[in-house]
Amino acid sequence: MYKHVSRSFMAISMAATLFLAGCSDETATAPKTPKGTKDEPVTITFWDENAGPQRTPIWEELIKRFEDKHPNIDVEYVGLPKDSAKKKMDAAIASDDMPDLASVQTSWLPEFSIREALLPLDDYLEKSDLKDKINEGAVKFNKDIVQDNKLYGIPYTQNLDILWVRPDWFKEAGVKVPEIWEEFFTAAEKMTDKSKNRYGYTIRGGAGGSFQLQRLMFAYSGLEDYIDESGKSTINDPKHVEFVEKYLALYKNFTPQSDITNGYKEMIAGFDTGAVAMVQHNIGSFGEHSEALAADQFQAIPLPKTEEGNSVAEGGNTIGISIFKTTKNPEAAWEFASFLNSAESQSYWNQQVGQIPTNSDVLNEQWIQESPHIQIAFEVYNDPNTVLYKPPFYLPDYRTILDNQVDAGTQAVMSGKSTVKEFLDEWAEAMEKSEKQYNEHFKK
């Protein structure tokens, strides 16, 4: 028996070694003879970080157009659902089994680049026709947030957090559409009519709620730093405490009770089914509202302004194309990446989704001039007084803190289990602890 045990162990370890050897196909450096430029047929894999019935067909159409132009390059599309895309990419990087290129959210770039998963694209962009065409601010932001200040993602779309409101209800009730925070709180109260099963506002208390809360907190306070020079977080700043106290007091009084577990879908459904008058999201949900509601039943308005009269937006609200270091066909991958960022592709993608293109050639197109929600976004981004605050995307547990701790903390406040002050103190402490660990590791 022992012999067999040892034999089977040997067999397993051999199999495992072969398996692992098969996985670790080291091709981190670009091959000497780049393929895919001329006739040799190559296949590249592209991962979409937000697959679904809305976006997948758009990518498929773009891939079809690309393959028609480049018959030798075959693009394989892999769609990842939004909620698990980051995890899948993490696992792919950890096991060294990455795609050739992917649609990557800007906030992931610092982490992916520290893990040496991405190919710097500075030289590629420099030599390409796209040079000077992609929004300078967005490109600069992408370089600023990574440690070595290189460009790891070419942004193809930009987004902005706004409020979606029901203009018809506001008109009917004779209430002013909010421009400052005070008006927002009044509107939430005035637009609530429980006898009609109508609420003034809906809070995202479930998955992703922390991101919403954070964006609104900074929009209220106008603070620019998330963590200051001395390593202290502004999350529990008195202004933020003041805001969260007012904001979460809306719960149940002027919002549905089920808000505490609301995810994205439930929140948007509340607005689209005519149960709430205002919802905070970004311009990207335009498509969903336009399917459910008539054109005069929904309207995009900027987030209310700070006391000083400034608009605030979270920096890095873009998505870009990144090429992974392990690609065997960097030239073909770049060919596809630059195709996706061409005026034609960006125009198609952004028009379908309802977001802002970054390629300057697209900005004068008619559909942009005719989309009020995109005009709003332009106004906010072009306003010199707009404050762009920078969340600490570089902290490896930035997202985990928000997902695991802050989401649950928000629910604890909403259900009366803890106070706003306690909640924000714990949140700030977690960020400060992570910042300290990061600094100790990288800046010794």
Added chain:
Amino acid sequence: MHVQGDVDLPVKNPSKTKKMKKRKMEKWIPYLFILPSFLIIVSFLFYPIGTVFYYSLQYYDISAPYYNKFAGLDHFKRIFTEDDLFLPSLFNSFKWVVSQVGLQLILGMILALLLNQTFKFRGFVRAVAFIPWAISGVLASVMWSLMYNEHMGVINDLLMRMGIISTPQAWLSDTTTAFIGVVIAEVWRGIPFFAITLLAALQSIPEELYEAARVDGAGRWKSYIHITLPQLKNTIVLTTLLRTIWEFNNVDLLFNLTGGGPAHSTTTLTMYIAEQAVHGSNFGYGSALTVVTFGILFLFAIIYLKASRFEREGD
């Protein structure tokens, strides 16, 4: 895979050395037969379990590999001294398991006793009673989340029509009702398991025992206490043990109906592990929590089997 104990097949050729060789071969043949299952168990059970123990001693976070290093017993120290969620989650697991196994056993027993009677359409009723067991967890959670829905749920509708509540409630969004809500859904799904196994056991109890009891003047209740229950003992011990372990590890309805919320009020230990390892990609800490859970279940199984003197009386 089963291995037959008897491998001494008749040998045709009486040549001594050949015979010996064949004997020797035959001695190894059963092991050859169990080799595939042995390999599968080792590679898909022992190896992963081994890695869990290994990672429980490491800082291992796939989203921050540059912090990875040997952790020693740090994780365990954190679990027992610093972690504010470990004990509440363990307590939730305890509440979950006790309410699930208890309610499912009692209701399953009642159902089994009913189905063991003879009545019209018995076959049809039996089949219907087992439907919840055949429904997948995801489907069941979609059904229940619709039923509990604040705006369009059938439960609110019924209760309002009956005049029990005046405004619609968000059952799964309230820290006081969310847990009970999920418990009801899971009990509904788990009753048939007990009903099926208990019914099978009930049918194997010899009718003579009941006849003898009747002759001795025992009523229904007495025959139930003195015949049915003792005869069902082994089945009950085994099913409750299995169910305890399953329910302890069960996450599907919790995950889909409440996701552990609101404010961790439905986070069981298993949900907490999922949150740490799967959501937070902190596999080191998640593994340490798993090791602790493993220890708890292992201890429970030993104590439970000893205390219930499983099979001793049945032998």
